[in-house]
Amino acid sequence: MADVTASDASLRRFLHGLPGVDPVGLEARAAALGTRSIKTTAKAYAIDLAISMIDLTxxxxxxxxxxxxxxxxKALNPDPTDRGTPRTAAICVYPDMVATAAEALAGSEVKVASVATAFPAGRAALPVKLADxxxxxxxxxxEIxxxxxxxxxxxGRYLSVFEEIKAVKDACRRADGSAARLKVIFETGELSTYDNIRRASWLGMLAGADFIKTSTGKVAVNATPANTLLMLEAVRDFAVATGVQVGVKPAGGIRTTKDALKFLVLVNETVGEEWLTNEWFRFGASSLLNDLLMQRQKLSTGRYSGPDYVTVD
Known part of the structure; x- marks a missing residue:
């Protein structure tokens, strides 16, 4: 893979040599997997799993x-009426709020994530992004x-994007040698084609992304079953080719328990149980948490509590 990124020309040849995406086939498979039915005990497990995968933002x-x-x-205790409710995976905030979040979460397993690099547009000079x-x-x-x-x-300036991701990855390193994990956001709604999403996925992983993420949640088209399925296929193929596991984070537009369960089915059927953990799969969807909590309460009590029984973010 080192040869692939040796020059702009070699990187372009590799990315444009990836198999083309069949849009009809991709969307049909995503839709078919979305019809899987999850009932009773399995549903309760899946709801708890989804809660544990949320980046509350x-x-x-x-x-x-x-x-x-x-x-x-709320991340530490999502449902005050049930202390058995899982904690969320992380809190995601702007860089100037990181210290506040870190203090509030100190001693817990809930991670502090921060958007950086001139989020959401990314229109800033590299030194500014690295300082951020x-x-x-x-x-x-x-996490960044x-x-x-x-x-x-x-x-088509793929090497420029590659080098920028690598530079940000280097900026994630701490003085003690440890490093924050890096999630690379593609803003799939602006990439226009599935072929571009596949190329961006491989580009991000080649540059050292720990996670690849669909979107910022700030544009009209964010995470969809189809673009998430495509990215899951990319991390699967990358793991086969390199032995390196990379996580996936769909973000924006996932609002209901039914939506979340569909995405979990995509994960299970595409990359398997190894990715069914918040170490390798996240939801960037804060409003999703309230619906998951309401459905969880319904499963445990037999009654639907309604939105007044969960906190408003």
Whole structure:
């Protein structure tokens, strides 16, 4: 694989040499897998699994330390009426809120994730992006969610995108030699074609991504079963080719328990049980948590509680 990234020409040959995507076949398979029925005990297990995979997120200009602390409290104890409810995987915030989240989550297994690299547009000079990343890591971020330069990618400047991802990966390293995990966001809704999503997936993994992520949640088209299936196929093929396991994070537009279960089926059927853990699969979907909690309460009590019984984020 080192030869693949030796030059812009070799990287282009490799990425454009990947098998083309059959859109009809991809969407048909994603739709077919979405019809699988999950009942009773399996459903209860899947709901708890989905809760444990959520990156509970607030990425608004009006974010305050108080709001971040409240969200951290929800991540640690999603349902105050049932202490057996799993904690979420992480809290995701802007870099200036990392220290607040890290303090609130200290001593827990809930990770602190931070969007960096001029999220969500990614329109900034590389030194700015690297400083953004380094500041977040220094403040206590366990994970960094970076956005690629879609303009460079769509212009065919693949090596430039590759080198930027590598530079951000290096900026994730701490003074003690450990490193924050890097999630690379493609903004699939702006990449136009499934072929581009496959190329971006391989490009991100070649550059050292620990996770590949569909989207920022800030555009019209975000995670879909089809684009997530395509990315799962990419991480499966990458693992076969290199022996390196990479995670997947669909983000944006996943709002209901029914949606979440469909995505879990995609994971199980495409990459298998090894990816059915929050170490390798995440949901970037904060509103999803409330519906999962309501469905969990219904399974345990037989009654549907309604949205007034869960906190509003």
């Amino acid at each position: 607030t990425l608004e200009g009006a974010d305050t330390p108080g709001k971040v602390r409240a969200l951290c409290a 990343t380094a500041d977040a890591v220094a403040a206590g971020a366990d 969610d970076m956005v690629i330069d879609r303009g460079a990618f769509l212009s």
